[in-house]
Amino acid sequence: MQCDLPKKLSRIVLDPKRPYGFFYFAPGRWRFIHRINESEDRREAITESPATELLHSKPSRARTSRFLWTSAFRLGQGQSQTYRQGRWFLCGDAAHAMGPSAGAGMMVGVLGTWRLAWRLALATKGDPRGQALLDGYEREQRAASEEVPCNAYWLGRNEQVSGSSPLGPLFC
Known part of the structure; x- marks a missing residue:
């Protein structure tokens, strides 16, 4: 995603309902991740709307200009x-x-x-x-x-x- 955050800042928000984080990737580019809960539709959860809602809320208050790519993945162990x-x-x-x-x-x-x-x-x-x-x-x-x-x-x-x-x- 493209957003207005300073590149020295990465965040992890450990919200029990939906943990998320965003990390500097390249000039003007950030990687944003969030959990998709079992009750959610994966196709809907990777659209801009849920991500934008999280990013614009406290505590991040980031402003995004556009999303470049979205996907869903599972963490394996x-x-x-x-x-x-x-x-x-x-x-x-x-x-x-x-x-x-x-x-x-x-x-x-x-x-x-x-x-x-x-x-x-x-x-x-x-x-x-x-x-x-x-x-x-x-x-x-x-x-x-x-x-x-x-x-x-x-x-x-x-x-x-x-x-x-x-x-x-x-x-x-």
Whole structure:
């Protein structure tokens, strides 16, 4: 969308009825997301009207000049059944999928890549622990990939209920 917000400002509004957020994308361009509730028609929910209503309300008060594109999507969450098959390994988004809460999926992916990289480096240099280290990658990474989405869910849920975040304000 095109709107009049300053580019240094992104917002997440954790309204229990309809959480939404908007994020700077490129000069004069913003990405706007909002939840589509189960009782709503998806085709109607992605038109300009519901989005404009949210953006013009408190607390954002943004003024849009036009919408460039709209779509509906579902957030998926899951993991591969295995992170290793013989000499092949999965890491990052190839190994797991999770919602975009606070960049948690990206951070789990970066951490998994780091966990795999140092193990591969030692194994290829002939370290006697090489196979054991490679075998440990899946166990360690799977635990993180299971824990992070649960923590992100509860942080978001607690903020929606209480109106405050243990991490400080998420609304700028």
